Amino acid sequence: MLAKRIIACLDVKDGQTVKGVSFENLRYAGDPVELGKAYSEQGIDELVYLDITATNEGRKQIYSLVEKVAQNLSIPFTIGGGISDIKDAENLLVYGADKISVNSAAVRNPQLVSDIAKKFGCQFVVVAIDAKKIGNDWIVHTHGGKRPTERELFSWAREIEDRGAGEILFTSMNHDGHQTGFANEALAKLSEILTIPVIASGGAGEMSHFKDVFTEGKADAALAASIFHFGKIAIPDLKQYLVKEGINVRV
């Protein structure tokens, strides 16, 4: 049976791993390759490296990071942040990325999703969506959650699925950094309307939040950062807990 996946997200700025609380106040959390290796040893199922540098210098660093990760890890990883054209996507593939995630660039130019999926396969393209619930609507935001857009979460998710996205990584800005649980209601709705896997992000604080996101939230994978980086939850403990709760995970 296909296992539910636990994913650790490593935000990378100038070659260092950081994690913001609600996207602000970045804190140091270790070397990205070493951290990735440590997670792999502990049994993480997948890693996401998000480059939040967004400068040309930092961009070059990310290629070398991707290469080092591919050489040192034997689990799948996604690289995201600042990918704005197909050439960049191709470079990341050549350096060894298994998947890339696009966010702002997909909103600006949805055709990019279609082009990457067509050229490199839908398994290669993850579309990350940051959305914030404002009133009754989930409004898609770009630029690390700083800019609201005209787009609404569910219709946008459908559109990118049609364009060939392989997975959706949905971050609830209302939940991110608060450690009070995932946005299960919105996640369940996403899972119902889509036929591609949904990765839940934002809000993990307790082990029970993972159980909830897989049952109530119907997510295929759950992603977290701070609680893993700072040792609040150890991956082996989390996996054991989920097995006990009847969730199929890789142990």
Add this chain to the structure above:
Amino acid sequence: MNIAIIDYKAGNIKSVEAALQRLGCKTALTKNHDEILSADKVVFPGVGNAGAAMQALKNEGLDTLIPTLKQPVLGICLGMQLMCAFSEEENTPGLGIFDVKVKKFVPKSGEKIPHMGWNDVFNLKTPLYNGIDEKSFVYFVHSYMVPVFEFTAAECCYVENFSASIAKDNFFGTQFHPEKSGKTGLKILENFIKL
């Protein structure tokens, strides 16, 4: 140990290359026939579209070379599928090493396609799985699959039971990515090297 990794621009090969190197092998990413023929082992990787990949093999004459190889050959993911007779993906004739048709997954109860993530494998056969426990988890990403048939070397269940691995004579295939399957995958690659 010299391992030729067949170079036909079929997606991400960095990880398989690095994994084999970590296991002490010398690897050469190559489309050169002599280099492939003289290697101790051959890895036939592949991610992407069957039609385009077959065309790329034909352009280099690799479609006729690969079936004649005598040393152990490991086809990974699309590489395994291309060793079969035919793929429903763009109705593509394959290399015909395995007389079986590659089929598209047809979801029965809302299963998501591609089959992506960690799934367990069982009915493990052949020395490729020496020391691997039944129900071990390995990493899959695919929308097409090889049904269970006489040369199935490992099974997996998603929508239905399908071939997670196939083997005949010196030809081996894994639908999953051993290079992405953590310790289990590395052990399988190590077993391949030892063949």
